[in-house]
Amino acid sequence: MKHLFKYTSLAILSLSATMSTANAANRDTINVVGSSTVYPFSTVVAERYGKTTSFKTPKIESTGTGGGMKLFCAGNGVDTPDIANASRRMKKTEYDMCQKNGVTDITEVLIGYDGIVVANSRSVAPMQLTRKELFLALAKQVPALDGSETLIDNPYQTWKDVNAALPATKIEVLGPPPTSGTRDAFAELVLEGGCKTFPWIKAMKAKNKSQYKQVCHSVREDHKYIEAGENDNLIIQKLVANPNALGVFGFSFLDQNSDKIQGSIIDGTEPSFDAIADGSYPVSRPLYFYVKNAHVNKVPGIMEFLAEFTHDNAMGEEGYLTDKGLIPLAAKKLIALRDNVLSLKQLTL
Template sequence: MFGFSLGFVKIIRPVTLGIAAVGLLASCSDSRTQIRIVGSSTVFPFTTAVAENFSRNNPEYLAPIVEATGTGGGIKLFCQGVGSRFPDVANASRRMKPSELEDCRKNGATDIVEVKVGIDGVVLVQGKKGVTLQLGLRDVYAALAAEPFGKKQTARTWKDVNPALPDVRIEVVGPPPTSGTRDAFNELYMAAGCDTDPAMKALKKSDEDRHKEVCNKIREDGAFVEAGENDNLIVQKLGANPTAIGVLGFSFLERNLDTIRDVPIDGVTATYETISDFSYPASRPLFIYVKAQHVKAIRGLREFLDEYTSERAWGPGGYLQRRGLVPAPDDVRAENRARAAALTPLTKGDLE
């Protein structure tokens, strides 16, 4: 494997791992001696922090391997099968889709445990030197849709979208389609902004496919720039271009307040309080997915799961909150801790 060390965690670049699989992992548990985790770049820093603490508290186990592959790419790798060639855990900044769970099952990964690890916000941010903006969900959709409300896209500046906004060119830097943050952006900003129009709500009832195309498809003329899976790269781009807006997870805003600020959405600023009570329009839960079939086979995986669901990690004042994660409510944490302890498998009905 090719990589570098960060603290106690070995982080590797997305390269192909040459580890041979010999049947099911349960029958060859010594063929891989490290936990392998893939998925969301948003969840990545939180899982890395858990892995560091797990290694510190359990020196008898090798440090987990953590890869930032994006939610979609990570779940695809995760669902390819059971055995030492396949990841044990997938980080996800949106919920697993029914079709993804079905892919897991087709490939033998029949017992997938879903753990909601906390709350995040999909925030719009800008460099501190930029013109101060306050946007509504409708403004964001109208600026970025390929066919806003089913009409030709003609807006070039924010003022074109809303006369109350400044005459600044529309340029939004965000994640690619493989990112869970992009999926969440489509749902929480694009679809929500689109449905502020009663005609679009009616379209959803009469022609769901057309509604999805009109409401979710983002323009491709340069107003929206894909910056890859690395959210830190978006922060850098905003520093170089004060007129641009970025799409990020709340934790990245928290870690870079010296250079960027949030763009209030419908008058609500992104804070721990507004995200935790979901008054911020773009709040979302974050997840990890674990193969129950790997828990007995991979040394330390049970202990890693216990560490992730401990109050010292994900509870109020825990070390994940200090990294920018917004703790889930007490009852949600209790429910998910119990699910992780019992290795309760996710069902298709849970996702519907």
């Protein structure tokens, strides 16, 4: 009887596994993972696509850029995502991981541009900051206070400690975790931008690139920088509740919540649609998504989704994604990009 139960259980498990595999093989919904910054843009396109085509509305998950890349590059099975959103370009290490796991045919889609903002509640005065001040406030190690060319653990407790002209409020910045493309871009564009204003640290790059990156990209771990997860809406709620705190996220979230929060002026320029579009705002970045071309014939509707996303009505200068805060590509660039996407041009890094 025990043997019969054993074999019956195995049969049920085997049948369950077979059914699970069959369901995966017959998946009829596009799966998208990745950047929390690109998430709202993808969601809007997915909703339009679901209403205007005969295909199901794609499933969009906010996992962070790094987390999304790991899932995307895990393999070509339909139990893996079809598309990965990214708030930075795919890294060479991620590309190599994809190649190693058989994800060799990828199309890169540049959807537009975004600015990274440092924002606070509208109930207090806006901040005027430089990238140097942000580096000194948030870096794990900073130049010694005596002016010598040595590094010390970050001693600054208030913004006034960093610059006597700034408020005497304690440093408290809510921002994305290391898996986020926004965090990567913030480290590169803001922290490194401030770090290299010190000539002796800038010179370090030519001598020891890894040490230079460690100094310029490492964030302090004494609760002055608070990792707030991949949910940017949660950061906005916390800023409203705590007017002394600052938050780091993409311009689109500022644009959609401008009744509650305001962007800090960085290096003399206020974050705005026009300032990001013309490059005068110093903290802007490109946004992408990546398509697993091997899934195009496995999961229905992927080409139609790409056509919807890259259409003038979505990504164009007057497209509905601009209403969500996306800074669009120039018209000629969009035409060329659309041709590359709809022909599934293969990415090489």
